Structure formats: structure tokens, C-alpha cells
Amino acid sequence: GDSVTQMEGPVTLSEEAFLTINCTYTATGYPSLFWYVQYPGEGLQLLLKATKADDKGSNKGFEATYRKETTSFHLEKGSVQVSDSAVYFCALSGDYKLSFGAGTTVTVRA
Amino acid sequence: EAGVTQSPTHLIKTRGQQATLRCSPISGHTSVYWYQQALGLGLQFLLWYDEGEERNRGNFPPRFSGRQFPNYSSELNVNALELEDSALYLCASSLFRKVHNEQFFGPGTRLTVL
Numbered sequence: 001g002d003s004v005t006q007m008e009g010p011v012t013l014s015e016e017a018f019l020t021i022n023c024t025y026t027a028t029g030y031p032s033l034f035w036y037v038q039y040p041g042e043g044l045q046l047l048l049k050a051t052k053a054d055d056k057g058s059n060k061g062f063e064a065t066y067r068k069e070t071t072s073f074h075l076e077k078g079s080v081q082v083s084d085s086a087v088y089f090c091a092l093s094g095d096y097k098l099s100f101g102a103g104t105t106v107t108v109r110a
Numbered sequence: 111e112a113g114v115t116q117s118p119t120h121l122i123k124t125r126g127q128q129a130t131l132r133c134s135p136i137s138g139h140t141s142v143y144w145y146q147q148a149l150g151l152g153l154q155f156l157l158w159y160d161e162g163e164e165r166n167r168g169n170f171p172p173r174f175s176g177r178q179f180p181n182y183s184s185e186l187n188v189n190a191l192e193l194e195d196s197a198l199y200l201c202a203s204s205l206f207r208k209v210h211n212e213q214f215f216g217p218g219t220r221l222t223v224l
Contacts, residue, residue, distance in 0.1 A: 032211060032212075034212070036215075042217055042218075043114075043116075043200055043215040043216050043217040043218045044153075044200065044202075044215040045215070046212065046213075046214065046215075049212060089153065093211040093212075095166060096141070096158060096165065096166060096211055097143065097155045097158055097166055097168070098143075098145075098153075098155065098202075098211070098213055099155070100152060100153040101152075102152045103152060103153075
């Protein structure tokens, strides 16, 4: 079945540091890939998406590229802020449901 | 445009009771999904409804059930509550015929079973 493996956290960074969160997947067919973010006490917000191989999703300074050859969708941001502190989930769409990674908790210190 | 709404925000029940959670999708969305986010277990798919029908079900016992109403809102019912049902229950909606199945989530209902 479909599955997502996500880099384990927690990750602690200083402001303006570079962030990368690794995500790999196993799926049949050609799934769409997503990154969702969950701020403390809130639900999930869609951060970015990619729907086919080599697509790059981007939003709020975050980027991720759909790599079919390595079955990966790593999330990156060049310069993080304290407000980026949250839990980040990688997900894939298959059979009209989302399969999520375990989530990576990111804390950014001023 | 209003997002996905869920009620109640918090729900406290005791073992053996029943819980009812409600969700209203984004206007125009016909599909509603339910997920459980339990501590240490991550986000697990529970149920998918579209056009009033249950379309898919995750690996949960039958005491987890629900329905979708003609206005596309949905209800999740959990019968015979157990302590391990304590979790954040998230509802999401999407356009069924949208191929890439982008789902939009509500803020969740925090269910605590004592």
C-alpha cells in the first residue's frame, strides 16, 4: 500500500538557518504529493503541492520538488523565522485519501 | 470564502459513551474525509463520504461510523468509547472530481475519553 517516510524530528534551528525535511514515498501509480503544516493548537494547512514528476511546489519561501526517480519530495526553506515553528507533514494522495508521514516538529529560536 | 468548520472544539466523554462530531465542508465541495490524529500514532484516515455515500474506510472498527447529509455536511459517530479513542479528529473536504485530491482541513475536534 501507499506509505510516506519522513525525517524524524524534532528539529531545532536558529533564525535565518536553512531548513530541509526529507520525505520519501512508496505508491502505485502517479500520486500527487503535498506538504501540510500544523501550527500549535490548529488543524492542518496546505503548504504546497506537486502533481507530477519534476513539478516544484512553492509557498511562503518553502519549496519541494517531485522526484520520481528517487521517490522523494524534500521540503526546503532558505531562511527560517520563528513563525515557521510548527509540525510539518508530508503526504501523498492515493485512492482518494491522503497518506501522511509521521510529522516533523520544527522549532526556530530567535 | 469560509473554510471547513468543525464542532464542537472540545468534547469530553467517559468510557462506553457515544460521541458525535460534526463537520461542514467548504461551499461547493462534495467530499468529506475524517482523520484521527492520536498521540504517537500520527494521522490516520478514517472515512470518506461523497454525495451522501461512504466511499472508503480506513482500518478502524465498526463502532466508528458516520454519514453525510444532503447539504454535504457530515457527522462522525464513535460508539462504545474507549480510552484510546482520545485524539484530535480532523475533517477535510475536497472536490471529488478534482483529480489531484487537494484536501482542506478544519481546525479539528479534540475528543478526550475519561
